[in-house]
Amino acid sequence: MDYPALFQPKWNAKKFLLCHLVALALLLVWIWPTGHALFTRFDEWFFHLLNRPLLENKVWLWTWTVASMRPFDIVVGLILLMLLIKGDWVFKQVQTRAALVGFVLTLILLLIIRTVFSKIIDHTSLQHDSASVVIPDAIKLSDIFPTLEDKWQLKDRSSQSFPGDHASVLLIWAMFMTVYSRTVGQRVIIWALALLFMMPRLVAGAHWGQDDYIGGVMIALLALGWSCYTPFAAVATGFLLRVTAPLFNLFGRLPLIRCLSIMKPGARA
Template sequence: MNKPDLFQPRWNASGLILCNLAALVLLGLWLWPSAHEAMTAFDQGFYTWVNQPLATNTTWRYLWTVGSLRPFDAVVGLILLFLLIRGDWVFRAVQVRQAFWGFIAVLLLLLVIRALFSKLCDRLGWQHDSISMVMPNAVHLSDWFPHLEKTWELKDRSSNSFPGDHASVLLIWAMYMTVAARRAGQVVLVWALAALFSLPRLVAGAHWGQDDYIGGVLMALLALGWGYYTPFVAHASGWLTRVTAPLFNLLQRLPLVNRLSVISA
């Protein structure tokens, strides 16, 4: 019995145009002086609200310190992966493997777009320091836990803050899951997780809010548009599925592992 194809190798002009137009509108708003000033004022107020309690509230400080560590990113990645490859949740069990490779392909496209856009930002002077390096009286987690900054890559500052690369990955995952979601509850959970897991960088001050809701969204929209709404994802996921088939055939022989939809499909 043939498995149904998840992606079709065709152009979706309306989806592609919408994604690119939305990205251009966001960039235009960010470059418009009045809007940029409003965004900056909002980000400063939000940062003060969530960052200052780090100095006085031990629970708050420990919570966001853990969330800002590099190993926590791996935990987040596993959670996102679990939801992606969980059969018959967003994707049908027989389509999970193709969905997995489709996301990997779109994610790789995001990395290319991110690298090119970063070079454009450097060239045009759009790059800026983290909010924690600009705001007076900022509470730096790295000052409280200097050993964690070295050993576990605690991140609370950067001289290349725009766009938010961490947020762009969360957002492309959320958008990818949303276009395939079948129930409103799935969409709510996906976006709640994306918002929650983006907060540590904002609380610690590694990014301005606009690095995420402008830069991160912009990057994700471009990757979704050129990846999902063109033949790219169909061809890339199909090729990756065929190339890795021998590996997955071997994994099907492993107890417990072979119960995963991404393996057994």
Template sequence: MDNRPLFQARWSWGPLAACTLLPVALLCFWLWPFGQILCLTFDEWLFHSLNAPLAYNTTWRYIWTVGSLRPFDIVVGLILLAVLIRGDFVFKASQVRQAFFGFLVTLILLVVIRALFSKWVDAMGWQHDSPSMVFDNVVHLSDYYPHLEKAWELKDRSSNSFPGDHASVLLIWALFMNLFSRGLVQRLVIWGLAFLFMMPRLVAGAHWGQDDYIGGLLMAVLALGWSCHTPLVAKGSALLLRWTAPLFAIARKVPLIRHMTIIR
């Protein structure tokens, strides 16, 4: 069995610099007046292309209505977790638990970055309404299914849509998985799932594209760089492995879950 550590407790200065400078470049491009015009032009086209078919295509409307429900986020989380801890897909079976805790450390760092960046966005006045609250000719899913909006938190609008926190989680998962993947099929599955699950907010108009490919991406890249290209993820995952070892020892005795790769 290969018991070599998945993460190395060292500073990788080249990748770290790239993961720090890219978010800065994205933010500068977004704040540049001409860059903002390009983003708005593209986002307006993207929104109307995705949103308009909701008015006449019932299947399209049903799919993205389900995807826009808050409880569906739990389903998405379970799917991403299942792919992450599936032994011998991206990570070897012996590395799955390490990978899980490494991603958890990265995700916690993302939450911290997101909280700080959101406060900065509010302080600088960069916040904006979602496209469903800006344009007139918009198809609101909540108008078709008002009962779902009340009972299941159907999300099709936001007065604080930047940055895209939902997209940042999907992107940090995809970037983390992509960092360790080696095959084309793996990468297609990873990025296919990430883009698919980002779509509901874009179709329903809860987010502009720039909320995701600027705001969500810059936070995800920054979190990836300062976790995986520093000693943080190696030391954090090692600490969590030690702390939870007794719990996993108990779990190995439970009939139904002891066969899971992460438990074994």
């Protein structure tokens, strides 16, 4: 059966504008002094709710300590990647190669947008330290496990906390998958995983909640708009699929790799 191409080489003006309007609204509410104060008050309460049990519950402590180390980010990345390229889940088997290439291109857009936006924020008074640095009674994982910070890159603080880069990647993955998901069950799994994997930075205090639900969402929406609702994804993915076809054909002969959906013939943009 022949499935339609994932990406359409045309503008979707309504969804493109919607992504930008929502992102702009989030930014304006966050900049507004009253809104900023409300977000900060909520985040302080939320941080204590998540952070305080680190002293009282060993399971909570060890769970989020392990999840806050850089090697765990690799595990998360592999889980998200496998769900992205799993044939006949969100994407049909013949669509997974295009989905992978399109998502990588979307990540590149995300990186560019985040870099530009961060440079602007860094030159304003809106940039801030992470919750673990600002809140006096914060429980710091690096104080409890001092050797893990250098050895395993334990992440529990930042001097430039906004926007949440870790969250923006998880959010763009969730948004990208949601655009092409077909069932409520798929969307529940997608967003449950995204929110779960955002938790370590919030529990450890490496980010405030607003770094994620304002900054992360805003950056992800802009990247989604420019990727999926303009001709960019269709044109760039089609070109890269043609260029990389010999490589996929070559690696597709290897015993284990050839079982992957992205190695199957017939992939389309």
